[in-house]
Amino acid sequence: MIPVPRTAAIILAAGLGTRMRSALPKALHPLAGKPMVNHLLTACEQVFERIVVVVGPDMPALERAVTPHVTVMQVERLGTGHAARQAERLLRDFPGDVAVLYADNPLITVPTIRRLIGRRVEAGLALLGMRPADPGRYGRIVQDSSGDVSRIVEWADATATERTIGLCNAGVVCAPAADLFRWLGDVTNDNAKGEYYLTDIVALAVAEGKRVVAEEAAEAELAGANSRAELAQLEAGMQARMRAAAMASGATMTAPETVFLSWDTRLGQDVTIGPNVVFGPGVVVESGAEIRAFSHLEGCTVRSSAIIGPFARLRPGTEVGRNAHVGNFVELKAAMLGEGAKANHLSYLGDATVGARANIGAGTITCNYDGMNKHQTVIGAGVFVGSNTALVAPVRIGDRALLAAGSVITEDVSEDALAIARGHQVNKPGRGFKGKRPASQDLTDPPSLQRSVGIKEAI
Template sequence: MTARSSLTVVLAAGEGTRMRSSLPKVLHPVAGQSLLAHVLDAAPHGAGASLAVVIGPDHKAVADEVKRVRADAATFVQAERLGTAHAVLAAREAIARGADDLLVAFGDTPLISAETFARLRAPLEKGAALAVLGFRAADPTGYGRLLLEGDHLMAIREHADASAEERKVTLCNAGVMAFEGRRALEILDRIGNANSKGEYYLVDAVAIVREMGLEAVVIETSEDEVRGINNKAQLAEAEAVMQARLRQAALDAGVTLIAPETVHLAADTKFGSDVTIEPFVVIGPGVTIADGAVIHSFSHIVQTSIGKKASIGPYARLRPGTSLGDGVRIGNFVETKAATIEAGAKVNHLSYVGDAHVGANSNLGAGTITCNYDGFFKHKTTIGEGAFVGTNSSLVAPVKIGKGAYIGSGSVITKDVPDDAMAVERSPQNNRDGGAARYREMKMRAKAAKEG
């Protein structure tokens, strides 16, 4: 049996003025990913699945995000904002191609899941013309009510228009809908604008389906899953829900989270087995942590690959482009950026390693700095396998430290060091007998003169 084809239309044209931000609403992040990206990831993928995103005029950043997340998606511009049904019909060209199922979703509902989209489509295969996603609201004030007779959806009544009895209904409209594709345009085109605002509302589709003698049904989900984001407070609430989900998924996968509520994860974080995360760790987008790695407290990690049995932190900062081999040790107050550190290497404390390649089993002493920026360009430092860099050394890139080389503590290295060579760069030490006493005496006299 051939799988049903689908078109998902995601409405993402809102300005989001209540966010008090110049960033379009759907580009605000939750768990390191834009609101829109979460919805696009959840929408149906694969053969027979197509995607259309309706954006506002001059929203190039939104269009770019669509292409970044789903290269298969088409974008359509809603030039005028005349209601949700009007927004859907901005994608008329895509709808007219006649997918079996038409899904309508919103770009500001990041908690919706692929499973919910699948459940919403299921009644269409059984003959329903429309399936509406609903939820049981703890406080239904302001929400449209879903009015049922048995299992049949009869109407969506907006709160302002609901009777006292209808307002007692807690089953509310989430806004997300699925249409039987062959009838979708016919239903949408019948929606009128005979209301106080002169706009075309998607909720009117229920009454039209009933007038056509067709079936409309409700699929229920949790209130959390359909949280819309209209302001920064709601954004924070969605973040909290997402973080709880991600922590639970990590725990279920066998990750040890010593204090889960203190750990911040990204939606795309990947864990191996037997990983341990200590309290107060922040993991941003693009992080992979392999088997047996330990992330110690107060570390911040973004766009980094961490090898097996690596030890990170406490108080480590791993910036984008970091790749750590198996058994690497990154200690307290170490920062890395665009750095490959091979297996068994150690950078244990108070160091910066940027734009660098560090060979296996090398050791970088406390205070080692790769001086990668000359004020105009970035330059690379290469440290060979088994090299030892002494405490408080500055490696001025571009520079190469050979295999097995030894750098004396306190050196400023500006020239390449051959394999197995020792490089020491220091000014000769000059001890002046009695110099400290003379210096103190001079300063005391100056201080007395100033105070007198």
Template sequence: MSQNRKRAAIILAAGQGTRMKSPLPKVLHRVAGRAMMDLAIDAAEGLDCERIVVVVGAHSPQVGDSARQRLGADNVVVQDPPLGTGHAVLAAKVALSDFEGQVVVSYADCPLIDTQTLKTVFDLADKADLAVLGFEAADPGAYGRLVIEGADNLSAIVEAKEATAQQLAIRACNSGVLAADRATLFSLLDEVRNDNAKGEYYLTDVVGIAKARGLKPKVCFVGEEDVTGVNSQVELAAAEAIWQSRCRKTLMLNGVTMPAPETVFLSWDTQIAPGVVVEPNVVFAEGVSVASGAVIRAFSHLEGACVAEGALIGPYARLRPGADIGKDVHIGNFVEVKNVRIGEGAKANHLSYLGDGEVGAKANIGAGTIFCNYDGYFKHRTVIGEGAFVGSNASLVAPVTVGAGAITGSGSVITKDVPADALAFERSLQTEKAGWAKAFRERRTAEKAAQKKG
């Protein structure tokens, strides 16, 4: 029980997930834009676990493939057939046979178990033969009850269906998460039997076996929300709501302004610096960073984008992957930016699509501008030089460059490079026919009147 020992994690991901009623395996459903299994792996990696083993089921090759892609084949084991949680942990025995240190058992369908939660149980394992993570349940229901002696000595875990009336009154419940020395854990599991109604090997039985050996299991507690499990779409939405609320609160405590935080949605990797203002109804998908002083106005959607200091985004803006928005840039209403670097002080305030290219510092992109970047086979780049002015309703057919300080006339279709400081425009000469509109109206009025009489 010495401190600072090496750490490993066993993540159980072999559940059937039938209550999700979805073709997507349960643990691959997303919370905060990230698969629940990946969140569990992230939590273990956050504690520098030397080894992480994921236990998957034979019924869901998609889960196994995803875990192998993340961790490699040697760190994924298959529980087949599924014979309970104790049997699932035993499936990882061979994969950890050369590991010496503490092992924590965690769950791929508990997306709110984070690094700090795992640290709590690891820290207790430094002082105990077996550390179990518990929580105080508002409604204990079908949870296993923790029978505790003194402050933290765990006497037993009793399943609700086998509990006495007195035990059912206990509000201290089992999360399923536990930690112990690897050799101790697997030695205890070797003694677990399946002489129960389900014929399964229960992980919780290790507590009683440890007590019988004279070992000292202990318990530590976290909040009920910290160990929330997901078994249905309703519970998935509940976990998402908890995650979002916590992340919003953290950002606001760190200096981010959100007038209506409940309408802002964040991703697992969203980075928003202190001093940013986020107006209502904004969605941050994966891969977004926003620097201090920027304002993200209402109803904007950002994904894979970088926003620099002092930039103004929206309202109703869309930043797609590769959008690199420079300092003090303005991206206005109904402007979409994809894979474009926009230089300091440039503006695109209205109704434009900017895809694949570069916009120089202090350039102005007029309303209705389109970067025509796709020819049906390949994407091409549009480059706008510093200080250039692109007139409204311009179509820039890539590959094309508008030089620094150049101007393009409104309504032009620009297909050739424009030299620096030049004026380029492409439109037909305006033709006027005097009195034509009046004669047209008179003729059509007479035709309509005659049609009604007929």
């Protein structure tokens, strides 16, 4: 058996993303809430023992994003071959193979990388190829009668016959470190753009009598992003992959194409997700929970058998307990909703703790911000909060207390107490509309006219 060599990777990430019309380096544009380069790094970390990332000048955010991996700088952007060569001082003596990958190919999977490395063992140089539905202007991989790669021809230089070749170059290569850097040193910039191309090492390897092989991978894995439109296509591919994985793990999605997941979304078995649900970063949904349509979750935990939505928003720091209900147009922020508690309609609970089996009436809000600081509201177990209640924090509501509808609660409420905090109703007989409305005015008049004629006179 041929031993598998040790492996290292060079990730080219110095691109500016000019066609994206963005000040953000291309490698930092996010997919599913995580920079493209970090998706690729996640895969590479499972395969390579060393990783070097090539960055451009003035990219401190990119250098931080790829930590703890070492970076080298391509001061002048003189092509992909020139970029890869910047890692030579770190990897020239590496006792194994080095692969070169691209930060804007974030969907390459671990199995594909391993197949590339496996193919290199049987040849002097291995590269990745694909058969896109529309080959367009990709470089074509020209193979000899045995299927080995004889050369790569760019679309602009290809003959009409060569342009009919379906196997296209993806740019990813793998070779022994010593060979790779020797070939890179021999690459010239004798071309229209005056750049040093990584793909030129194929011709150099063939000229040395080295065998060059192409490992085919799915187009979806090797797609890149040079524009916002292509970035959107990558996002669609990433979302499709994550949805499929979630459903394979036991989650139900009634309209999966409308559900958007984050790279770190964790869904338990028998979770049900309705249409048009969005997961931001940091969401955990435990088994048996249901997320109903048009809900938005971020930085929160939903415990088992809880029901969220429809039209609910869970913001960072929120935890919804077992069997709890969060209903339509309810927003929670840094809130703990206890087991079996319910907030079913039109409420805001921020910086709050709600005890088990408490019921939050429609229109309830916690007034948690005084203009300078955030304050806590603590609602005990079994509390019933009547509709349209405002709880002015800091305030504590004891277990089993009852808050009357329409109250503004500014003081603590003891256990088992009834709290009523609202203005006293006054009824004044004969002060309504009778005798005060023009004969032409009826109840179909606009409210503004009703107010000006009726209510204003009654005050």
